[in-house]
Amino acid sequence: MTQRICFLLKVKKALLDEYRATHEAVWPEMRAALSAAGWSNYSLFLRDDGMLVGYLETDDFDAARAKLAATDVNARWQAAMAPYFEELEGQRPDEGLTVLPSIFYLA
Amino acid sequence: MTQRICFLLKVKKALLDEYRATHEAVWPEMRAALSAAGWSNYSLFLRDDGMLVGYLETDDFDAARAKLAATDVNARWQAAMAPYFEELEGQRPDEGLTVLPSIFYLA
Numbered sequence: 001m002t003q004r005i006c007f008l009l010k011v012k013k014a015l016l017d018e019y020r021a022t023h024e025a026v027w028p029e030m031r032a033a034l035s036a037a038g039w040s041n042y043s044l045f046l047r048d049d050g051m052l053v054g055y056l057e058t059d060d061f062d063a064a065r066a067k068l069a070a071t072d073v074n075a076r077w078q079a080a081m082a083p084y085f086e087e088l089e090g091q092r093p094d095e096g097l098t099v100l101p102s103i104f105y106l107a
Numbered sequence: 108m109t110q111r112i113c114f115l116l117k118v119k120k121a122l123l124d125e126y127r128a129t130h131e132a133v134w135p136e137m138r139a140a141l142s143a144a145g146w147s148n149y150s151l152f153l154r155d156d157g158m159l160v161g162y163l164e165t166d167d168f169d170a171a172r173a174k175l176a177a178t179d180v181n182a183r184w185q186a187a188m189a190p191y192f193e194e195l196e197g198q199r200p201d202e203g204l205t206v207l208p209s210i211f212y213l214a
Binding site: 004006008019020023024026031034035039040041042043044045046047051053055098100101102103104105106107 | 111113115126127130131133138141142146147148149150151152153154158160162205207208209210211212213214
C-alpha cells in the first residue's frame with residue numbers, strides 16, 4: 001500500500017535563495033538514488049520564512065529512508081545541505097526531519 | 108498538466124483532538140464536492156503544535172478552488188471549520204490558506 005509522507009524542515013532565512021538554487025540543480029546521481037530507494041512523486045515546497053515541506057509517496061518509508069541512507073551520494077548530499085538548515089542539533093537533514101501524521105485522505 | 112499544491116493553516120492547539128475527529132468523519136457530500144471540483148490525491152497532515160499541511164493534485168488550482176467555493180456544502184463546511192483555525196482574520200479557511208511554491212520535483 002502506498003504511504004503518503006509529509007515532513008518539515010527549517011531553512012535559514014539568509015540562505016533561502018541559495019537553497020532554492022541548489023534544488024534547481026539536484027545532482028542526477030542523487031535523483032537516481034532517491035528513485036532507486038523508492039521515493040516517488042516527491043515534492044519540496046518552501047515558504048518565505050524558511051518553512052520547508054516535503055511530500056512523497058513510497059511503499060515503506062522506513063525502508064526507503066534506510067535504503068537512501070546507505071548510499072554514498074546521500075551522505076555527500078546531506079553534508080552539502082546541512083549548513084542550510086536550522087535546529088538539526090548535529091543530525092543530518094535526512095535524520096532531523098519531522099514527519100507529520102496524516103489525518104485525512106481523499107483519492 | 109498536473110499541479111501539485113501545498114498549503115498551510117494553523118489549528119488552535121486547544122482544539123486539535125476535536126479537529127482530528129471532524130476529519131475522521133468528513134461529510135460524504137463534502138468529499139463528493141471536492142472530487143467534483145477536481146481536488147485529487149488530497150491529504151491533510153497535522154503537527155502536534157497545530158501546523159496543518161495540505162497537499163493535493165489538480166489540473167488547475169484556481170479553477171478547483173473557485174468550483175468548490177461555489178458549492179453550498181463548502182460554505183457550510185468552511186463555516187463549521189472556521190472556529191478551529193488561528194489567524195484567519197475574518198476569512199474562511201479555504202480563503203485564508205497560504206500556498207507554498209514548489210522548489211523541487213521528482214516523479
